[in-house]
Amino acid sequence: MNVISCLKWLPKSYTYADFFQSYIHCTDEDASELDLDEEEEVQRDEITDEFDLDNYDGDDIPGEQFFTLSNSDEKLIIEDPEDVEVAAFPLALEVVPNLPNYAPLVAAGTYESQIDLWDMRQIDRLDPVMTLGSKKKSQKESHKDAVQCLSNSAHVVQLMASGSADKTVKFKRKDRGRACFKRVQVQVVQFSPFDASLLLTASFDQTAALCDIRVCKGKTSVTLDSEVESAVWKDVNNIVISMESGSVVQYDIRNEKKLWQLQAHKKACSSVQLVDDIMVTCGLDSKAKVYKITGGTPTKLASKDLNSGPLFNVTGSPDDKHLMGFGGEQLVLWDLDTIENLDSML
Known part of the structure; x- marks a missing residue:
C-alpha cells in the first residue's frame, strides 16, 4: 500500500x-x-x-x-x-x-x-x-x-x-x-x-x-493535553496546534494563553493549514474539514470524507491559495472555492 x-x-x-x-x-x-x-x-x-x-x-x-x-x-x-x-x-x-x-x-x-x-x-x-x-x-x-x-x-x-x-x-x-x-x-x-x-x-x-x-x-x-501532530504560525503573536486527540488549539505566545480549543476529528488531527481567515484540517479518520477562524471559537464551514484512507498532511498551493493538497493512500485535491456560499460565509 x-x-x-x-x-x-x-x-x-x-x-x-x-x-x-x-x-x-x-x-x-x-x-x-x-x-x-x-x-x-x-x-x-x-x-x-x-x-x-x-x-x-x-x-x-x-x-x-x-x-x-x-x-x-x-x-x-x-x-x-x-x-x-x-x-x-x-x-x-x-x-x-x-x-x-x-x-x-x-x-x-x-x-x-x-x-x-x-x-x-x-x-x-x-x-x-x-x-x-x-x-x-x-x-x-x-x-x-x-x-x-x-x-x-x-x-x-x-x-x-x-x-x-x-x-x-x-x-x-x-x-x-x-x-x-x-x-x-x-x-x-x-x-x-x-x-x-x-x-x-x-x-x-x-x-x-x-x-x-x-x-x-x-x-x-x-x-498541551495530547501529543502534538502539527503546528503553524497564525500571525506574529499566535500559533495553532493540532493533536493526536483530534483537537486543535490556538495560543497567544505573548502570555501563553489558550484562546480556543475544538475537537476537529475523532482520530488524530494529523495536519493543519491556515489561509487568510480559513483553517483546513485533516485526520486519520480520512476526513478534511474547513473552518472560519475570525473572532472566537472557529466555525465549521465544510467537511468531506476524501476516501483516501488515513490522511497525514494538508498543504495549500502557493499560486492558488484555496487549492489544497492532501496526502493519504493517494494524492487528493480540494478546491475550497467549490464550497457552496464560501464567500458569503466568510
Whole structure:
C-alpha cells in the first residue's frame, strides 16, 4: 500500500520550459534539434502547469513522486506522476528555493540521520547534490536518529532547522550545523514568517515551545493535553496546534494563553493549514474539514470524507491559495472555492 508521508507544492514559477532538464532531454534526440515551433509549444503547455511533490512509502521502496497539474475548461487535470527512488523512507520535505549557486532544491529528512538535498532541475540523479549532517561530519553537527521535521527560514535562505527522534533541534547553514537545545522527540519545527529570530518547536512530551535562535534559548512554552501532530504560525503573536486527540488549539505566545480549543476529528488531527481567515484540517479518520477562524471559537464551514484512507498532511498551493493538497493512500485535491456560499460565509 502506498502512503504519502509528506507533501509539498512547487510554485508555478518553477515550470518554465526545460525546467526538468534531465527528463525532457533523456531521449536520444538532442534538445537543440527541436524546431522553434516545438519549443514554443512546450513552453505554452508547461507555463500553465503546477508541480506537486510528495513522498510515499509503498512496497518497501521509498521514493518521490512529481505530479503535473494543468487547468482545462475550469477542471484540474493530474497527469501520471514521475517516480524517483530515494535511499530511505521520507519523513519530511522542505523546498529550498534560493540557495546561492544552486537551482531550486528539495530537502528530504528520512529515517537516516542526515538530510539530503535534491536538485529539482535534475530529479533523476542517483545522488543528492548536498547532504547536511552526514556521518562524516562532526557528531555535534549530525543527528543520531531519524529526521522527523524540517523548516527553511524565509528570512535567511541558507538557514534550515531540523528536529529529530534523537531529541535535538539543530540549525544548519549550508553544510555546517549546530545543536540548539534538547527536547523529547521533536515532531515540529517552524520558523516564524514574521520574526527571523523565532522558531516554533513541538515534541512528544505534549509541549510546544519557542526558541530564540540568536541565543539558542527557550523563550515561551505551553503544555498541551495530547501529543502534538502539527503546528503553524497564525500571525506574529499566535500559533495553532493540532493533536493526536483530534483537537486543535490556538495560543497567544505573548502570555501563553489558550484562546480556543475544538475537537476537529475523532482520530488524530494529523495536519493543519491556515489561509487568510480559513483553517483546513485533516485526520486519520480520512476526513478534511474547513473552518472560519475570525473572532472566537472557529466555525465549521465544510467537511468531506476524501476516501483516501488515513490522511497525514494538508498543504495549500502557493499560486492558488484555496487549492489544497492532501496526502493519504493517494494524492487528493480540494478546491475550497467549490464550497457552496464560501464567500458569503466568510
